[in-house]
Amino acid sequence: SYELTQPPSVSVSPGQTASITCSGDKLGDKYTYWYHQKPGQSPVLVIYQDNRRPSGIPERFSGSNSGNTATLTISGTQAMDEADYYCQAWDNNTGVFGGGTKLTVL
Amino acid sequence: EVHLVQSGAEVKKPGESLKISCKGSGYSFTAYWIGWVRQMPGKGLEWMGIIYPGDSDTRYNPSFQGQVTISADKSITTAYLQWSSLKASDTAMYYCARHARFAGNYHLVDWGQGTLVTVSS
Numbered sequence: 001s002y003e004l005t006q007p008p009s010v011s012v013s014p015g016q017t018a019s020i021t022c023s024g025d026k027l028g029d030k031y032t033y034w035y036h037q038k039p040g041q042s043p044v045l046v047i048y049q050d051n052r053r054p055s056g057i058p059e060r061f062s063g064s065n066s067g068n069t070a071t072l073t074i075s076g077t078q079a080m081d082e083a084d085y086y087c088q089a090w091d092n093n094t095g096v097f098g099g100g101t102k103l104t105v106l
Numbered sequence: 107e108v109h110l111v112q113s114g115a116e117v118k119k120p121g122e123s124l125k126i127s128c129k130g131s132g133y134s135f136t137a138y139w140i141g142w143v144r145q146m147p148g149k150g151l152e153w154m155g156i157i158y159p160g161d162s163d164t165r166y167n168p169s170f171q172g173q174v175t176i177s178a179d180k181s182i183t184t185a186y187l188q189w190s191s192l193k194a195s196d197t198a199m200y201y202c203a204r205h206a207r208f209a210g211n212y213h214l215v216d217w218g219q220g221t222l223v224t225v226s227s
Contacts, residue, residue, distance in 0.1 A: 001169075031208070033214075035151075042219055042220055043151065043201070045215055048215075049208060090210070093165050094153065094168065095153030095156075095167070096153065097143075097150060097152065098150075099150050100151070
């Protein structure tokens with residue numbers, strides 16, 4: 001089965017740029033989606049089709065996808081961005097999530 | 107505005123059956139796939155499967171095939187996740203989510219608030 005690999009944790013200082021990676025075999029040939037989940041809340045879609053932002057998602061969120069790696073970038077990270085982030089792709093009629101990355105803003 | 111409202115928390119014993127629900131509103135229920143995601147305590151998200159309420163076409167993650175049943179009643183715009191015999195390892199938060207499709211790919215656009223299922227003797 002298809003697997004997506006994320007780093008367990010990423011730390012960033014407020015105002016700096018955070019990058020969260022998601023790796024999978026030929027992931028660049030698929031669309032990647034990103035969600036964030038704050039404690040006690042449901043996940044929220046923040047990037048779809050590699051680099052598109054749903055309405056209501058701040059411009060500081062962006063995405064890219066090439067080769068075997070997709071990247072979620074948060075520019076000017078704010079304390080409110082602290083959350084778990086999950087990538088997701090679609091493979092062989094099945095949704096697949098990465099293991100998640102805990103973003104700490106300190 | 108899209109709303110997905112899930113049924114309340116459940117506490118069950120191993121071997122019991124359970125059906126949890128997710129009522130959709132604010133969109134055309136029969137025009138979008140709706141599915142379920144498991145999150146075990148302190149763990150990540152796991153995609154379980156989806157159903158197209160328009161014709162009841164259903165797709166399962168192989169890891170969950172045969173373990174659960176996904177269904178929908180379009181007359182009351184409600185999707186369901188069902189177990190015939192619960193195990194302690196089914197203890198988790200379960201989210202329903204409206205899926206959008208593009209170029210054969212699906213992603214989860216809107217999420218319910220989650221239903222906590224606890225299975226314990």
